Amino acid sequence: MVHSNFKKRTLLVSLAGLMAVSTAACGNSAENNASGGSSGDTVTLTMMHPWTTPNIDNDVYKARIEKFQSEHPDIVIKTDEVPSAQYKTKLRTLAAANNLADINVVWPGADLAPLVDGELLHPINGLMDTWNDILPESALLPFNVDGQQYAIPTKQTFVDIVYYNKEMLANVGYDAFPTTYADFIDLVKKLKEAGMTPISLGNKEQWPLQSSILSIIGDRFTGSDFLQKVLSGEAKFTDPEFVSAISVIDELSKLDAFNTDANNMDSVQSQDYLIQGKAAMHISSSTVDARVRINNEEGDKFGIALFPSVEGGKGDPAKSAGVVQYGIAINSKLDERKKAAAEEFMKYFVSEELYKDLISNGVVVPAKVDVPEDASPYLKEMLELTGKGTAPVFDSIIPTQVVSVIQNGLQALTVGRGTPQEVAQDTQAAMDEYNKK
Secondary structure, eight states: OGGGGSOOOSOSOOOHHHHHHHHHHHOOOHHHHHTTTEETTEEEEEEEEOOOSOOHHHHHHHHHHHHHHHHOTTEEEEEEEOOHHHHHHHHHHHHHTTOOOSEEEEOSTTTTHHHHHTTOBOOOGGGGGGGTTTOOHHHHGGGEETTEEOOBOOEEEETTEEEEEHHHHHTTTOSSOOSBHHHHHHHHHHHHHTTOOSEEOOOTTSHIIIIIIIHHHHHHHHOTTHHHHHHHTSSOTTSHHHHHHHHHHHHHHHTTOBOTTGGGSOHHHHHHHHHTTSOSEEEEOGGGHIIIIITOTTGGGEEEEOOOBOTTOOSOTTOEEEEEEOEEEEBTTOOHHHHHHHHHHHHHHSSHHHHHHHHHTTOOOSSOOOOOTTOOHHHHHHHHHTOSOEEOOHHHHSOHHHHHHHHHHHHHHHTTOSOHHHHHHHHHHHHHHHHHO
16 A cells, blocks of 8 residues: 555644645635535535646546536535646645645645545545446555545556657657667757757756656666665665666756756646647657647657666666546545535546546546547557556655655756766655654
8 A cells, every 4th residue: 555655644744834824725714614615505615626737638627527516506616726836735735734625636655645644535435336347446546545545536647758759850860769778869969960959848847857757767777666665765766776867867968958948948838849849859748648649730740659778777668657646535524514515526526427538638547448439549559658567656656845855956957056966865865854754
């Protein structure tokens, strides 16, 4: 179980100053819960989610909420839409103040553990018959702690898909994406020599380098059990294999592989760089396929691939870094009336219809449902690419405080500050400090 890797603790922080900020942020006070948040026969539920960017799956989720509202006039869903870059911080802040929204989007692993430790989430074992036929145990396990189910995933995201412009690669002699790191570096150099930006990167939010790029490079060097070994103290971020992974980002930065404005650009803008022909490659999630290929009239010009093998690496080069994502969870502090309404929403929202809508729009889901006839052929290509094993995503395993340290370090490397060894040392120091708590 995910939970076994973490010490029991109350919550991440307990600063009194957060209380006032958090109460104002969501307005889900004990008084509001006691009253059921209702007016007459209407129950009002607050829901916090990060679906603010113009990704196709975000549109599907919001449409599903609207449909629930139209079919359940007695339950009002009051949404708090928080940009993804700030979402986890706000979730932790509200959790510290014991002031979560009634319904929350949560992540597994390091993000879920403190919410469970603080008894802030309502176990939903009694609802599981709803999804017995469509969700395998592998999809549910990341949100299951000590036999208790705390959330249901809505999609499976592979964060490390390499999107590439076939024409631009062919222009420098690559008719297929390279399968070795040596050839990949050769490709980068040739693209630079030809006056092209090799890789578009939008690291303003800091997570792309860590999640989409380091997750899979790390796995190629260390193997898929490394992060769990770090948590248990059997391995360290200063181990040579992981330093080698960080060194890849350092090498790419020194080769000017990324656009010069990478740290001032967000993830969506960097997708646009690829689509507009301003860069030859972009490394991002499988969800981006909708923008790059499925809904793009010029989608055929883009191919997909995985990061190549590295010499002497312990990882399987066929694996893609993936995680079940956007779990829907219920606040444990609700009164019976609000809890019943929240459960009704969850059963409606996370359904076979939702999964099929996502598939129809090219989004990979963890559910066993028939692929709709209108699903894009690009989806089948994506499923084949990502169907040969799953590597862990860094920030789904490692505690958030430690993730913040490595993100800062990786961003510094892109502007020539620090060394891979220093980034590794700082990250391990943060991990050691976390373990003292």
